[in-house]
Amino acid sequence: RKEVEQDPGPFNVPEGATVAFNCTYSNSASQSFFWYRQDCRKEPKLLMSVYSSGNEDGRFTAQLNRASQYISLLIRDSKLSDSATYLCVVNPNTGNQFYFGTGTSLTVIP
């Protein structure tokens, strides 16, 4: 079983829409969670960390559900510039390795 699983999409949404991505992880002892963003032909970059209490950064909200072992990312009022691949990342804390999901592709359409 993969450490991290994501729906690859693609998600095609109109500007202004709200879109949500989910990601499941296999190691219940995992402690650190992140969402990264990757633009075409670029390196992944941190979008936001995911805290147990949930956290919000402008239009972006990340949540963690430990009981069901999933994390989510909600994007409100989508902008064209949000078009990218969003990667779910889990650090299982058995070392310090970071396991990436395969990414979810988002295209925001004018």
Added chain:
Amino acid sequence: DAGVIQSPRHEVTEMGQEVTLRCKPISGHDYLFWYRQTMMRGLELLIYFNNNVPIDDSGMPEDRFSAKMPNASFSTLKIQPSEPRDSAVYFCASSFVNTEAFFGQGTRLTVV
């Protein structure tokens, strides 16, 4: 800080040749990671180091792949001999413990 620096940015080589990818992590980071990204398999962790010591190399696909970190500011990933299926983007990343990883711009490798 200039961030994680990788070289070369692009590499085209013939099958059977040796390829060496280089990485300079962010100064002070004590973890360094090598990833490979392909369309089919996404981002795969190949190996990671802590304080220059390899901790987990279970992701290294074959004996043709080797990685070293001779000091805190330099690491190499070597493929010898290279094969067309090694074509991918190879990323190096670094971090402190339990904080986010910062990525280099990657090396796009094409083996023909």
